[in-house]
Amino acid sequence: MTPLLALLLLLPQSAAPDAASGALLDQRELQAACARLASEHPREATILPLVETPGGRRIDIVRIARGELQAGRPAVLVVAGLDGPQAWTSGVALEAARGLLTSPDAEVRRLLAQATLYVVPRANPDACEARFATPLAETRASVRGGDDDRDGAEGEDAPGDVDGDGLVLQLRVPDPDGEWLVDPRDPRAMRKRDRAKGEVGTHRLMPEGRDSDRDEKTGEDPLLDVVLNRNFPQGWREHALESGAWPTSMPESRALCDFVLAHPEIAAVVVYGELDNCAERPKVRDEWPRRSPSPSEGLPAADADAMAALVKRSAVKFSGRSSGSDAGTFQAWVQAQRGLWSFHANLWSLPMDAEAPKVEGAPEPPADLAEAGEDAKRLRWIDREKETARFVPWRAFQHPDLGPVEIGGFAPYALVEPPQAERARLAGEQARFLASLLRELPRPRVARFAAKDLGAGLLQVELELRNDALLATRSEVARRTGGVRPVRVRLDLPSDATRLAGPAEAQLDLAGLGGKAELTWLVRGVDAEDIAVEIDGPQLTASRVEMEEAR
Amino acid sequence: MIDAIALALMALAASPQDAAEPRQGFPGLPTGFRPRVEIAWNRFYDDVEIDALMARLAAQWPKLMREHALGASVEGRPLRLWILGDEASGTLDDKPAMWVDGNIHGNEVQGAEAVVYLAWYLLENSESNPEVAALLKRASFHLLPMVNPDGRARWFDEAHNASSSRTGAKPTDDDDDGRFDEDGPNDLDGDGHIVQMRKHLPGQGTHRLDPDDPRVMIPVPPNDEGRRGDWILLGSEGFDDDGDGRVDEDGVGGYDMNRAWPSMWEPEHVQRGAGPYPLHWPETRAIAEWIVAKPQIAAVQSFHNMGGMILRGPGAEGFGSYEPADVRVYDELGRDGELMLPFYRYMVIWKDLYTVYGGFVTWTYEGLGILSFTNELWNDDLMFPERSKVAGGPLASGDKQRRWFDDKLLSGAGFVDWRAVDHPVHGKVEVGGWRKDVGRVPPSFLIEEMLHRNALFCIAHAAAMPEVSIEEPQMLDLGDGLKALDIVVRNKRAIPTRTAQAKKHKLGLMDTISLEGKGVEVLAAGVRGDRFRPDRIELAERDPAVLRLEQGIPGRGEVRVRFYLRGEGRRAAIWWRGEKGRDVRREVPLD
C-alpha cells in the first residue's frame, strides 16, 4: 500500500460526509453540513456569515437558540478550526451543537430557550483547507506573502512533496553535526541529542522540500506565513513573521474580535484547538503586574477555582495539554483582556502512554538503555492500534539539491487527529460539557424586594439580588479589565415620589454559588406597591420588577 | 555711453533682487517676494477649511502635489492625504519619503495648520529656493493635516474647553452602563464655551474672590483664623444628563487614538483610551495600512499640543533603550531642533513626560524602524520676552501671567466673564473661565512663528533622509583574466539607509549592491572592513553578484565592497538599491 493510499483511509469514506459520523469536512462539506443543520432546525439554528477570508472562503457562525432573542440573553461562543491542523474539530463542534438541538432532555431544551450558542465551526478555513489538499502537508499558517528569508522573493522555497508520494514528510540527512539521532529503542524514531549527556547527533531533520535557492535549507520560505491564532492582541509577538503586521491585521482575527465586542451577551467562550485549560486547574497568580499578564501565567484564584469546579461538575474528562504558548491567541485575548469565562480544550493528541509491546522470547533491553524518546512512545501506540498509516517508514531518496537523503516520518496530521470513532465520542462529550456550561451561566435574580414603613410616609426599601449559578456575573479578570460591564440596578419611582437616600443607579457584581448584593433606599411620597427596580446587564435580559410581584 | 546705460538697465532688469515686481515665493524674508497662494497664518481653520487650503495649493502646483483618499473617519469625514514631490524628476515611490501628520487629538488643532504651512512653504519656494527645489526632487512628503477630523470639527463647532474633544467620535460606553455617550458636558448658558461653575455661599465657601481681580478664585488658607470663603467651585460646566448620579461621565467618544498603535500596545485597563485592540478605529487603521505599504517612508513627524517638546520614544520604560546608533541621529536632529524652536526641549516620552503605551511615533520607530518625532506645539513661555517670576510680582504665578497677558495683549478677550445661570441640581450658579482657544494654542499673533519654526524643523529632518551615491570605481587587473572591482557606496545624509532598529529586527528588505553586465561573471564579492587590507572582507555566502546589506549604508558614511570578476564583457553597471533611498546606478568600463 502506498503511503498516500494508506492515509486516504483516514479520510472519510462516504460520498456525502456528515458531521454525525465524526467525518472530516472540507470547506464545501462543512458549509453543506451547517446548511443541513439549519434546515433541519429552522427555528433554532441560523447561519450568520462572519467574514470572507483572504483565500475567498466564508466563515459562518451557526446561532443556536430556541425562542425569542431578546437583548441580554446570555450566550456561549464555541470556536473550532482555529488552528490549521485542527480542521477535524469543526465536525466535533457542529456535532456537539446538533447533539444539544436533538436532545430529548427537558433541561437541555430549557437551557436552549434561555441562552444562545454561537458556533464558529471553522474560524480558519484557509489554513484548514490544507488538510484536504494534495500533496498533503500540515500547516498552521494561512496568509500568503511572507519573505521569510528576506531575499525579496516570496515562497520560493516552500515545503513540498519531493518524491511524489503525495505527502510532505521529513527529510533525514546524515550529518555528524546534526541535532538528531536514531532512538536506540526504535530505529524508526528520531530523538534530539542530549547535550548534557554528551550525546552526538547523527542526522539533520528538515521539512520535505527543495532547496531551490541553494541556501542549504529546505522549506524555509513557505508560501503561507501568518498564523491566524498568533494575530490577536494579548501577548502578541512583534516582529515575528507568523504574528502578522499587527494584532488583528487579518480579516479573520478582526472579525472574530469584532463579533465578541458586538455581542456583550457572550459570557463564556469554548475553543477547541491547541491550548488546554480544562484538563488541569488553571495556574493561579496572586500579583497583578502593571502590564497585562497572559492567562497561561496565571489567573486570579476565584476564576481558576470556578473554572475547575465547572469542568468537574460537567463530568467530562479532559486530558489534553497545551501545545505551544498562548501568546497572540484568540483564547488569551478573550480571557486576559475581555475577562470572559474561557474554556480551551485540546481534545486529542496521539497518546504516549501505550505499553511497550512484549515480544515472546525477546531479550530484555539493557538496563542502561535510555528511556524511549517521545516519538518511540508514539510509535508504540501506532503499533498497538494498528494505525500504520500514521507513520511512513524512512526510505532512501536521491534529493536533487541535497544528494542522498531519507524521506519518512509521521504523516501529516498523524499526531493531532484522532481516529474517526474517537471523534464521534468526543462530540458527544462536548455536547454534555456545553450543556453544563449553559447551566452554570450567571443568572442573577431578585431574592428579596421589600419596603419597611418607618412612619410619616417614610419607606426603607431593600433589595437583595442573588446568583445561584456557579459562575459569577463577572470574572475577577473582567472586574480588573472592565471587559464585561457590571449588573446595573436602578430604582424606579413615580415622578411625584422622592428618593431621600440611596443610589440613583448602582453597578454591582454577584459572585457565583449564591453570591448576594444588597441595596437600600429611603423614599417617601409613594406606596410600596408602586416601587419598582430596573435591572440589566450585558448577559442579563433587562427586567423591571415591581414590589407588588416580588412579594 | 548709451550702450553702457542700456547694459546697466538690462542688468537691473535681470537681477531679481532689485526688480520692481516681487518674486514668487516666500522664503521667510519680508521684502521682494509675494506668495502665489495667500493664506492668513494668524488664525485656525476648521476641518473643511483645512482641506480647502490644501486643495488650493494642489490646484496651484498640480505637478508637485496630489491628493490620495486614505479613508474616512468614524463620522464619514474624508482623510485626505497629500503627497508632495517632484515627479518629473523620477517616480516618488523610489525616493525617500517623510510622513507628517497633525491633530490626532481633536483639540490639538494647530498641528493641522503646521502641516498646511509645511506644504505651503515647500511649494512657494519650490522654484525660487534651490535647497527646497533640490529636496522636492530627491524626496517626497506624505502629509495628513488631520488624523482626527471628527474631533477637530466638534472642537470648532461645539461647546468645548481647551482639553476636550481629544477623542474620536465612535460612540463608547465610558461608564459601563450599557449606554453610549449619554452624559457629556453641558453648555449651561449656550455661549459655546465649557467653562467653570461657581456658587455663592456667603461664609460657607472654600474660596473667595481675589481683591485685585474678581474673575479669580482664591482658595481660603487652612488657618485663616477660622474664617471661611464665600464661594465654592463646582467643576466644569455640566449636569447629570442620564440621572445616574454622575456628572459628564460619558461624553462623545472617550478614547485616545494615540494609544492605539501596535508596538508596546496595552489594553484599556493598563493604558486608558487604548480601545479593545490596536488600530481599532478606522482613522488609525487606514494610516497603518498606508505606512506599512510604503517602505520608502524614512522619517516621521507628528504634531500635537502643547508644552514645547520634541519627543521621541520609548513610550514606556519596559521597552529598554533605543539602539545607540539610532539615538545618535535622534540626538543630532533633536538638539538642532531645540535651537530652531526656542523654549522647546528634546525629550524621551516615558522618561521626561509620562508613560505612553501604543503611541504612534513609538510604533513607527519600534515597529517599522523609522526615525520619528512628536512635537508638542506651543510653549507659553513665548508669551513674555522675559519671565518675571519675582515672588509677589504681577507675573509670579502661571494664572497671573495668563490674566496679565490676556488683559494687556488681548484686551481681556480670552476670559469668559462670570455670569449667573440656573443649574438643575445646584440652583443659581455662575459660569466663567478661559475660552477653549486659550492655554493650549497660541494667540493669533504668535501662530505664524510657531508654524514656521516647526515646518523648518520638519524640513531639516527630511533633508537628513538618506542620499546615496556610488563613487568612481577602482579596477585592479589581477592577471589571468581576473579583475577586482572596488566600489564605495556613500550616504551623505545623517539618517542611515537602514536604522539599527530595522537591522536588529530584520525589518523590510536589505539594501543590495549588485554588479550587472553582459558577459561578466562575478566569482566572489564581499563587504570590505578595511580600506587598505583587501583580505579583510566579509564574503557573500551565495550569489556574489548581489550583495545584501542588512546594515545598509550608515548615516554620513560609506560601505566599501569588492567584486572579483572575469569575462569578456566590456561594461557593467553597479547598482545600489534600497527601500529608503533613490536607487543609484553607475556605469563602469571593464577594459
Ligand SMILES: [Zn+2]
Ligand atoms: Zn496630543
